[in-house]
Amino acid sequence: MAATIDESSYSPINPSERIGSIDALRGVALLGVLAINLVTEFRISIFEQFLPAARPAAPLDRAVETILMLAVDMKAFALFSLLFGVGLAIQFEHLSTNPHRALLLFRRLIVLLAFGLIHLCLIWNGDILTEYAIAGLIFLPFLFGPRWLLASGAATFLGLYLALQVWSPPGLFPSFAAIQRDVQEANHVYADGSLWEVLAFRLREIPLIVPLHVYVFPRTIGLFFLGAFTWRSEVLRKPDRKLLFSTTAAFVGLGAALIFLKVNGASASLGLDAVATPAGTILLALGYGAAFVAVAELSSGRMLLGWAVPLGRMAFTNYLAQSVVFGWIFYGYGLGLFGHLGAAEALAIGLAVYVCQVFFSAWWLRHYRYGPVEWLWRTLMYGTQQRMSLKGFARAENRLA
Template sequence: MRHSLQTDVRGQVMTSSAATPVGTNERHNILDALRGWALLGVLTANMTTFIGFGYASDPERDAALASRFDDLAELLIEWLVVGKFYSLFSLLFGIGFALQLDRLQRRGEGAARFARRLLVLFLFGLAHLFLLWMGDILALYALMGFALLLFRQASDRALLRWAVFLWLVPIGWSAMIHHAGIDPAGPIYELAMREFAARGVDLSISPAAWLNDADYLEQLNANPAAVLLRIGDLTYQLRPAKVLAMFLLGLWIGRRSLFADPSAHRPLLLRVAKTGMGVGLPLALVRAILHMNAGDSHPLRFAEETLYCISTPLLALGYAAAFTLLWSRGRRAILSWPDPAGRMALTNYLAQSLVQSLVFTGMGFALATRFGLVFVLLFAPALFAAQVVLSRWWLARFRFGPCEWLWRSATYGRAQPMRLARPVVGTA
């Protein structure tokens, strides 16, 4: 049975009929805070690529500062971060879908408004892909958002069944690749390599060296080939199925408003936290060790990818449930720290790619491969802390982040009010 979202987190009935975005008084602070922490996790995972660790040669890795700590840093990041926070972001997307869809339905609108919102997000993703960085997730989120629309009338039980199925399908996909020798991503990778060569990019020496040397125009020229490489990665991982699975779980959670009154759902949240952390953490640890040691062994890579499909959603849900329980127990002073960054997640996500490109590639200081992986654990929190400070300053003056304002304005077909109203002197 569908559960209609009748009130906001403060218990106030939302009755506005105007076709406008969610206002400040309608925000769910717990979701913004959790989105902020997820943004830090995504930054940490992405920085492992920007810093050069993912594509550097062994001599380049060995020459990096503090490289002797690489194994420990890689273990921690692969164990606790990689996959978990993009899954958490996907979960939050599904929750947001439930909130927005309910609001549109109570206003007498259909799903067309949400579809338009997805189209604008897809354009942001394309711009990110072709103008800045191949690791974009926005375009995939938009495409899977259209798939999510097909489930808006599905029962709660159907949502859960489909979510489990979609996380299990990649295991069969991995078995097909490693045991049957059928790799659908292979031709895409080959096409990407041919496209790099056609554009005069020689990656045979070192991708890290090329990115350090290439200026922005050279990288821009190579980005279509890099996009093909990204499509190959998403195909190999069957990432669309994993993203849609978390969307569906988020839709289920959003229907039940678990975040609005955590105390009312404490037994369920405790079970999810205990199972997610108790089972997910050890499985994720084994998976991280396999990832670091599997090499070209097909059996080991299949085992690693299978454990990823099991441990990642468990741990992401465990993180979310534990966070919600702590929030309900009065730990908000600490947990809400990244709330401003979470309210401007799109702006901050894109800004992270821009800053890292300027710091680590030939677009700017070309510092990729100069630092060992352990520095990600220092650089990522420092950059994110700066984003929290800037986001707090911005939101004290404006209603939305710059990209959020553009997203909303394009969605609603008119410029949205941007500046906050100044308080009237003499009023309470």
């Protein structure tokens, strides 16, 4: 006889109980991730940034690339890592009365790992889900510890990340010749190859991409710790706008200063050359996050950022959908625009896709409880099919009342 499912034990956080600023921040961060992925990885080879400029860029393209590199690159990913840690802490707390909490969270991360590997191998090798799942499995046991342990973990792993920038393991990063060969092959296969040729090359590229993840892996775990610590500290549940705006000014100011020193070559004379950009990136991400939460707490801010809430609630679905859409636009099995567009043109396409996702997410969540991928993730996590329709769920609640 099948076990009876207690719906109350498996119900998601009610939309009225969700913190809109977190969802909005996730939705806005997704725009930054989209912009960087599109301009530096779908439009051209991810490794082209490590080679001397091979093609002249128009002034507008140079301006777009400069703004994205200084203000968005890696900051959006750092913010997403922080929010993932917050999300895990919220799930951990939400399941506090469930005797299977550890198993459910473990299964949640294993399912994420499966999604990530499918995405990595079959859709796009710029995947971040696999790294998040592995980092989450390492981080998960620490959620059972006290708040000071989360703070210590954040300091340890972020310190390790900065140390790795100074003392890089020899032979870890691909050689210049290997990168050059990969870029040349990418320019041919991604632009003109069939679906199977693109798939085969994508798999061959993975060993070259893994070192890029190794460099940022400690940062990912460190930001998971910091996100969970932030949630436990109730900064997000009981926001202090004055504190948040002060944090914004301090972190954005210091982060921007470090990056400015690096760009102008002054960081070397201060002994900060290797860590200026990595440290500045983390500080800017934290500053951006504090700013959005503070603004979202204002009545005018809630109206201003309300459009991003549905997008943030469906971030998993939207992230994967972007990979499918941009793969078709840029690779040879679709429109084959790889290597043919400047940064500004590619970003314009990305913004159009993002706007469509904003409207689609709002429409979808007016009818359903979760995004499609979020529903599948939750169903596999619990091992029982979750109710999808809002109408069906409302009828079930009325019968229980």
